[in-house]
Amino acid sequence: MKTLQDPKQLDSAIENLEELQSKFSKNKPLIFLDFDGTLAPIVENHEDAGMDDETRKIVKKLSQKYAIAVVSGRGLSDVRDKVGLTDIYYAGSHGFEIAGPNNFEKDNEEAEKMLPVFNEIEEILQQKLRVIDGVRFERKKFTLAIHYRQVAEDKISEFHEIIENEIQNYPKLHKGDGKKVVEIKPNIDWHKGKAVNFLRKELSEEENPFSIYLGDDTTDEDAFREMENGIGILVGEHADDSYADYRVENIEEVKQFLNSLL
Numbered sequence: 275m276k277t278l279q280d281p282k283q284l285d286s287a288i289e290n291l292e293e294l295q296s297k298f299s300k301n302k303p304l305i306f307l308d309f310d311g312t313l314a315p316i317v318e319n320h321e322d323a324g325m326d327d328e329t330r331k332i333v334k335k336l337s338q339k340y341a342i343a344v345v346s347g348r349g350l351s352d353v354r355d356k357v358g359l360t361d362i363y364y365a366g367s368h369g370f371e372i373a374g375p376n377n378f379e380k381d382n383e384e385a386e387k388m389l390p391v392f393n394e395i396e397e398i399l400q401q402k403l404r405v406i407d408g409v410r411f412e413r414k415k416f417t418l419a420i421h422y423r424q425v426a427e428d429k430i431s432e433f434h435e436i437i438e439n440e441i442q443n444y445p446k447l448h449k450g451d452g453k454k455v456v457e458i459k460p461n462i463d464w465h466k467g468k469a470v471n472f473l474r475k476e477l478s479e480e481e482n483p484f485s486i487y488l489g490d491d492t493t494d495e496d497a498f499r500e501m502e503n504g505i506g507i508l509v510g511e512h513a514d515d516s517y518a519d520y521r522v523e524n525i526e527e528v529k530q531f532l533n534s535l536l
């Protein structure tokens with residue numbers, strides 16, 4: 275079982291590359307990559323985030339050697355457009371919508387039934403949060419991100435209060451957190467970890483295929499916990515302890531690590 279650790283206490287994947295490479299030569303891994311904060315730097319406006327060409331080339335080359343999936347909180351079509359590679363799998367909306375090559379598509383059926391509730395809460399919160407400057411909405415198919423990166427420090431608690439007060443009227447919805455973002459999700463037992471396990475079955479004929487997961491945010495913890503036969507690598511740090519096994523400092527080290535697999 276994975277245990278929680280202070281991210282600062284995690285071993286560096288870069289300093290242990292040789293040891294890791296020898297593991298990978300015995301067990302060819304499936305590779306799961308988070309997007310924001312892992313493949314693309316965190317920026318002020320969510321629309322402006324993007325991968326650089328070097329990272330795209332590395333991921334493309336990796337996909338010629340390994341089965342790869344990008345697992346993101348972003349909407350499926352958004353993350354697919356931003357990555358721009360057609361031969362890999364994607365899990366968008368925190369795993370609620372999954373797609374891959376040859377028109378493979380799998381939306382969470384339970385979440386599908388909740389689309390009208392999302393439309394309703396989005397409209398209500400758009401209206402209630404008008405009193406706070408800098409709030410940005412990002413509607414994904416099955417989740418709703420409400421960004422507060424540009425909200426003044428002294429307005430942030432009011433921002434959270436407004437959302438909290440409203441969301442308690444909606445037992446079918448669940449409120450999660452990310453980096454300067456509140457994520458409204460279906461209150462269903464599904465998350466990035468479950469999506470990764472679904473994909474592990476899809477991408478391999480083995481019962482429990484060896485896997486690597488790289489991610490930077492609290493939502494990636496659900497996936498790190500599933501890396502019983504594999505390795506979780508935390509990129510940078512987030513507010514909490516982590517179930518990851520190793521850490522890399524930043525996106526430059528993500529590239530260095532991914533390059534070492536080629």
Ligand SMILES: O=P(O)(O)OC[C@H]1O[C@H](O[C@H]2O[C@H](CO)[C@@H](O)[C@H](O)[C@H]2O)[C@H](O)[C@@H](O)[C@@H]1O
Pocket residue numbers: 308309310311312315316317318319320321323345346347348349412419421423452453454455457491493
């Ligand atoms: O699972 P991920 O691929 O890491 O996506 C998580 C969320 O990432 C995006 O928001 C974050 O990145 C933005 C751009 O750098 C930044 O402005 C924002 O503050 C961050 O929270 C994305 O916009 C969300 O939809 C994702 O859920």
